[in-house]
Amino acid sequence: MGRVDPHNAYxxxxxxxxxxxxxxxxDRSKASEPDFLAHVMLRVRDVMRxxxxxxxxxxxxxxxxxxxxxxxxxxxxxxxxxxxxxxxMTERALARRYIRESREPxxxxxPTRVSAIVKVLQGETLxxxxxxxxxxxIWCMAMDIGALPSEIGPGDVAVVGNRDDAQxxxxxxxxxxxxxxxxxxxxxxxxxxxxxxxxxxxxSPLDSYVTARMITLSAPCRALMDPExxxxxxxxLLSDVADEVKExxxxxxxxxxxxxxxxGLVTRTDLVSPRPRRVLLVDHAEQAQSVEGVEQAExxxxxxxxxxxxxxxxVPVRATFDPVGSTSTLVIERFRQNGMxxxxxxxxxxxxxxxxxxVILNSPTTTERDWSAVEYLGRVLAxxxxxxxxxxxxxxxxxxxVEADAIVSRDLKEYEVGGGHTIGIAxxxxxxxGLDGRKPELMEAMRRVRExxxxxxxALMVTDxxxxxxxxxxxxDPGPLEQAFGQAAVExxxxxxxxxxxxxxxxxxxxxxL
Numbered sequence: 001m002g003r004v005d006p007h008n009a010y011x012x013x014x015x016x017x018x019x020x021x022x023x024x025x026x027d028r029s030k031a032s033e034p035d036f037l038a039h040v041m042l043r044v045r046d047v048m049r050x051x052x053x054x055x056x057x058x059x060x061x062x063x064x065x066x067x068x069x070x071x072x073x074x075x076x077x078x079x080x081x082x083x084x085x086x087x088x089m090t091e092r093a094l095a096r097r098y099i100r101e102s103r104e105p106x107x108x109x110x111p112t113r114v115s116a117i118v119k120v121l122q123g124e125t126l127x128x129x130x131x132x133x134x135x136x137x138i139w140c141m142a143m144d145i146g147a148l149p150s151e152i153g154p155g156d157v158a159v160v161g162n163r164d165d166a167q168x169x170x171x172x173x174x175x176x177x178x179x180x181x182x183x184x185x186x187x188x189x190x191x192x193x194x195x196x197x198x199x200x201x202x203x204s205p206l207d208s209y210v211t212a213r214m215i216t217l218s219a220p221c222r223a224l225m226d227p228e229x230x231x232x233x234x235x236x237l238l239s240d241v242a243d244e245v246k247e248x249x250x251x252x253x254x255x256x257x258x259x260x261x262x263x264g265l266v267t268r269t270d271l272v273s274p275r276p277r278r279v280l281l282v283d284h285a286e287q288a289q290s291v292e293g294v295e296q297a298e299x300x301x302x303x304x305x306x307x308x309x310x311x312x313x314x315v316p317v318r319a320t321f322d323p324v325g326s327t328s329t330l331v332i333e334r335f336r337q338n339g340m341x342x343x344x345x346x347x348x349x350x351x352x353x354x355x356x357x358x359v360i361l362n363s364p365t366t367t368e369r370d371w372s373a374v375e376y377l378g379r380v381l382a383x384x385x386x387x388x389x390x391x392x393x394x395x396x397x398x399x400x401x402v403e404a405d406a407i408v409s410r411d412l413k414e415y416e417v418g419g420g421h422t423i424g425i426a427x428x429x430x431x432x433x434g435l436d437g438r439k440p441e442l443m444e445a446m447r448r449v450r451e452x453x454x455x456x457x458x459a460l461m462v463t464d465x466x467x468x469x470x471x472x473x474x475x476x477d478p479g480p481l482e483q484a485f486g487q488a489a490v491e492x493x494x495x496x497x498x499x500x501x502x503x504x505x506x507x508x509x510x511x512x513x514l
Contacts, residue, residue: 003338003340004338004340010280011035012034012035013034013035013036013037014033014034014035014036014037015036015037015289015290015291016036016412018033019410019411020396020402020410021352021356021392021393021396022352023396024352024392024395024396025348025349025352025353025356025392026349028348028352028392029344029345029346029348029349029352030345031345031346031348031349037291038291038292039291039292039293040277040279040291040292040293040294040296040297041237041238041239041277041292041293041296042237042238042239042274042276042277042296043234043235043236043237043238044232044233044234044235044236044237044238044241044253044255044264044266045234045235045255045264046238046274046275046277047238047266047270047271047274047275048234048255048263048264048265048266048270049264049265049266049267049270050263050264052073052076052077052262052264052265053067053071053073053076054076054077054078054079054262055067055076055077055078055079055089055221056078056079056080056081057078057079057080057081057086057087057220057221057222057225058116058220058221058222059220059221060112060116060119060120060217060218060219060220060221061089061094061109061216061217061218061219061220061221061223061224062120062214062217062218063120063221064076064078064089064221065094065217068089068091068094074090074091074250074251074252074267075088075089075090075091075250075252075265075267076088076089077229077254077262077265078221078222078225079261079262083261084259084260084261085229085231085254085256085260085261085262086222086225086227087222087225087226087227087228087229088225088226088229088250088252088254089221089224089225089226090226090249090250091250092249092250093224093225093226094224097109097224106137106138106212106213106215106216107136107137107138107216108134108135108136108137108138108157108215108216108218108219109216109219109223109224110135110219110220110222110223111133111134111135112133112134112135112218112219112220113130113131113132113133114128114129114130114131114132114133114134114177114200114202115130115131116218116220117134117157117177117179117202117215117218118130118202119218120214120215120217120218121179121202121204121205121206121211121214121215121218122205123179123202123203123204123205124202124203125200125201125202126180126185126186126191126201126202126203127191127194127195127199127200127201128194128199128200128201129200130200132176132177132200133176134155134156134157134176134177135155135176136153136154136155136156136157136176137151137156137157138156138157138159138212138215138216139152139156139157139158139159139170139175140159140208140209140212141158141159141160141163141166141169141170142161142208145165145166145169152170152173152175153173153174153175154174154175154176155175155176156175156176156177157175157176157177157178157179157215158170158173158175158177158178158179159179159181159204159208159211159212159215160178160179160180160181160208161180161181161182161184161208162180162182162184164186164187164190167180167186167190168190168193170199171190171193171194171197171199172193172197174197174199175199176199176200177199177200177201177202178194178199178200178201178202179201179202179203179204179211179215180201180202180203180204181204181206181207181208181211182204182205182206182207182208183203183204183205184203185203186201186203226250229253229254230244230245230248230252230253230254231253231254231255231256231260232244232245232253232254232255232256232266233255233256233257234255234257234263234264238271238274241253241266242271245266245267245268245271246268246271251267251268252265252266252267252268253265253266254266275298276296276297276298277296277297277298278297278298278299278300279291279294279297279298279299279300280299280300280301280302280303281294281299281301281302281303281304281311282303282304282327283303283304283305283306283327284304284306284309285302285304285306285307285308285309285310285311285319285321286306286309286310286311286413286414286415286416287309287310287311287312287416288310288414288415288416288422289309289413289414290311294311295312298314298315299311299313299317300317300318301317301318301319301320302317302318302319302320302321303320303327303330303331304319304320304321304322304327305321305322305323305324305325305326305327305329305330305365305503306321306503307321307508308321310416323365323367324365324367324369324370325354325357325358325361325363325365325366325367325370326353326354326356326357326358326370326373327353327357328349328350328351328353328354328357328373329354329367329369329370329373331350332350332373332376332377333369333373336376341380342380344380344381347377347380347381348381350373350377351374351377351378351381351385351388351389352388352392354370354373354374354377355374355385355388355389355392355393356392358370359393359429359463359465359500359501360386360389360390360393360465361374361386361389362465362468362500363500363501363504364500364501364504364505365501365503365504393429393431393465394431397428397429397430397431397433397465398431398433399428399430399433399435404438404441404442404444404445405445405448405449407428407435407438407442407445407460408426408442408445408446408449408458408460408473409426409449410426410427410428411426411427411428412424412425412426413425413426413502413507415507415510415511417456417511417514418514421455421456421514422453422454422455423455423456423457423458423459423510423514424449424450424453424455424458424459425458425459425460425461425502425506425507425510426458426459426460426461427460427461427463427502428460428461428462428463429463429464429465430462430463430464430465431464431465431466432464432466432467433464434462434464434471435462435471439473439491439493442460442473443473443475443492446458446460446473446475447475449475450475450476455475455476456476456477457474457475457476457477457480457481457510457514458474458475458476459472459473459474459475459481459506459510460472460473460475461473461499461502461506463499463500465500468498468500469495469496469497469498469499469500470495470496470499470500470506471493471494471495471496472485472493472494472495472496472499472506473492473493474489474492474493474494475492478492478494480510480513480514481494481510481513482494483513484509484510484512484513485509
């Protein structure tokens with residue numbers, strides 16, 4: 001992946017269940033099974049911002065506010081000690097807090113460590129360890145000590161200038177913290193008195209007013225955060241969460257993983273004209289055969305060997321519709337055109353795909369280019385490709401013990417026909433054996449598939465690769481198919497001698513008839 005184009009990340013995916021033949025080739029090549037892709041509709045992970053900063057719940061409000069201002073953020077996720085989401089800090093919460101406080105006594109919103117206050121003030125601890133906590137009101141002691149409010153007491157913070165008497169009065173009142181402003185340092189007797197009363201002492205380089213205001217910003221941010229933020233999961237569809245994101249007052253949601261740890265942020269801005277998911281279609285160009293939501297995706301390339309289907313693109317794309325027996329032949333030619341050789345694992349996968357598509361080069365769709373690709377892969381792998389193909393079919397064509405539902409759904413292709421209808425044609429290969437003895441259960445299984453999917457007609461090709469012919473089982477009205485092939489159905493089975501290819505010998509006639 002990325003050898004030709006290192007600027008983009010290419011991820012192989014599958015659109016359905018892994019059939020027996022594919023499983024055999026995957027095992028033989030020791031390759032990993034591609035992830036199943038349920039849809040290509042935009043998910044949260046496709047638009048979320050993964051570089052959003054996270055803040056610990058103990059961080060001072062001032063530091064969070066500065067971060068938001070510095071990075072022009074309306075919201076910051078707050079995390080606990082274990083990294084899980086605790087809440088979000090918003091500009092609205094900050095504004096409301098300090099507008100509300102403007103005519104009320106300043107106070108700390110939550111117990112706050114002295115060390116946090118020192119950090120915000122850029123001050124110095126003169127007495128105490130810094131681990132003490134305060135949680136009361138903040139007093140600027142500018143009045144005469146004889147007129148100090150009686151409410152001053154334990155847990156409060158006193159901000160005092162260079163007045164020794166006021167400093168000592170605050171200590172004797174039992175405040176939780178004494179902060180000396182304007183860079184003043186109390187004398188040794190005052191510091192000793194503070195130690196005796198267990199009152200920490202901090203010096204601040206700021207004036208008394210600014211010091212008091214800054215202390216209110218020292219409270220841990222958890223005191224102001226929204227503890228119940230809107231959260232989404234990375235695989236949530238944007239269409240499912242967009243309205244919630246637009247309705248919440250901060251117009252954003254935090255993307256969290258299974259352990260509730262933040263991994264991204266989705267804002268209303270991210271929902272405006274998001275870039276669609278980019279896909280490269282391989283071996284199909286029918287919308288009915290593709291993944292759900294493909295009409296919303298940006299198709300960047302199509303590589304196929306079938307007819308041009310119903311896929312529509314909004315911009316010109318590179319599209320290859322080349323009449324060879326297998327799309328894997330086109331892939332091998334791309335390797336060779338770029339002067340590259342596939343790895344052994346990739347070569348085995350490609351060889352298996354060609355042998356499957358062309359029924360060991362016996363299908364009428366087989367071209368000289370397919371033969372050339374197989375010969376090339378045989379040299380790269382140093383194996384007999386024909387023997388490889390026979391082993392694959394012999395190992396995967398024994399349908400004994402396989403449930404009828406699995407048989408009738410194997411290698412299913414959907415085709416759009418007139419009137420907005422869709423039909424299904426599945427195909428199984430056998431090696432010298434028929435399925436006549438299982439006809440009743442197969443027909444019943446086909447009826448269930450047809451009714452479940454709303455097909456007017458559902459057909460199953462049972463192809464014997466040794467006899468090189470097919471029995472076409474039909475669920476629904478066989479009349480149009482009888483007319484298409486000029487063969488009468490015997491109990492809803494149309495014999496098709498010499499027919500092996502769905503793409504070249506069956507699908508065109510069926511589509512023309514319908």
